[in-house]
Amino acid sequence: MSDTAPATFRVATEESPLFQVILTVIVLALLVLLLFAPLVAVFYEALGKGWVTAVTSLADPEALSAIRLTLTVAAIAVPLNTIFGIAAAWLITKYDFRGKALLITLIDLPFSVSPVVVGLCIVLTFGANSWIGALLVQAGHPVVFALPGIVLASMIVTFPFVARELIPVMVEQGRAEEEAALTLGASGWRTFRTVTLPNIRWALLYGVLLCNARAMGEFGAVSVVSGKIRGQTATMPITIEMLYNEYLSVAAFALAAVLACLAFVTLALKTFLEIRHADALAAARRH
């Protein structure tokens, strides 16, 4: 670039070229060291004793049960949090009411509270020692050490993602398009479906993908409420930890690699949609 530019060409930023190179190298080095190398290590360890060993360890009933449980939890928690997130963002951006600031703070709470504390709160509220928990156990629907507790913990921890992505977008877009739809005779539901939802779909997609990634990877809160019962309440991250602690490193890393692959699928899906709808995306941003 510098050799094609005229002699008077100068950029507004004053950093010397050497400094720019140093900065770039530092960032790249950190990226490789912190993100890329561990990821490679996971796959290296998983496949270190050959494909057959890795696949056999995944075919183990415990591993299969963990994968099934993690996918089930994500399949319940993510859609519910999507609905709650849209509802919360809608309420916050389209209406003025008392206690709005408090609601925004509450939505962010799971970000600032340690997941372990979230897990303990669920145990205290719904555990067999509380009156709600006792009632639920009597009715045959225990929450703690069972699927409902795991779903609940995952939902609390991933609650902010969808709303957080949507609120800035919806604030920026304002209410005018919705009001226009109403004056044209559309009902509230039709307005939401044909005007609001198409306008927020990209932010919504990002929120859902982030929510999904976190729901599948959640460890802290789930480890407290699940009881870590093998083959029953052990999700993938928990099973990975248990296998690793038992020196079954191939099995642990093989499962870790599957979890990483699920994250890649999420990422690939996002990129694919971005490329496929690049025009619509650009048009929406240009307006």
Added chain:
Amino acid sequence: MHIDIDEISKLFGTTAALSPVSLAIPSGALVALLGPSGSGKTTLLRILGGLEFPTSGRVLFDGQDATGLSVQDRRVGFVFQSYALFRHMTVFDNIAYGLNARPRATRPQKAEIARRVTKLLELIQLPDIGARYPSQLSGGQRQRVALARALAIEPRMLLLDEPFGALDAKVRKELRQGLRDLHDTTGLTTIFVTHDQEEAMELADLVVVMSMGRIEQIGKPQDIRAKPASAFVREFISA
């Protein structure tokens, strides 16, 4: 249709956006609500459109009480300040939106909707832009599409919030005449909000000068020029 505004007031929290105001608008008139920002003119327009509801007072359409009528049931053509076109829809779909939103029983057939949209595109003299997206239009074109979209629902009146505010001076002059012509062909009672006294005086049959939530003067442009009712009006129209 003629519109009666009967002692309308509007409080936002504890601040009064409108002190009780009354106004009679004859059928088929082209009316300007003129005033500086914060004078309550947009609030009054939004109350007529059903986007806000008054704290007290009544709105009458052709003598019928319409105060509690929902925005959907008012059948008011509303043009928003920045036009609020649906950015993810083509111009055609924008204009067809109101017809598609009708309940099945009164919704026109697809071919009929297409015919009406084509006719509206001809009316705004932009017959070839149906397939474009709002982001591909100029400011003046957007304004005319917003007008066509509002007219598609066969409105009982036309309300426009600063319709020329987002345009440069040359386009503004052209579109002023465009609105005048549109009003004369459709015969719709038309009310627009503006802070530009020249625009109000040149375009409107009746000018309503507002300040601080009150109506300062109602009259024909020449009468207001000749006999300003207050010091505020004199100063505002000479600016």
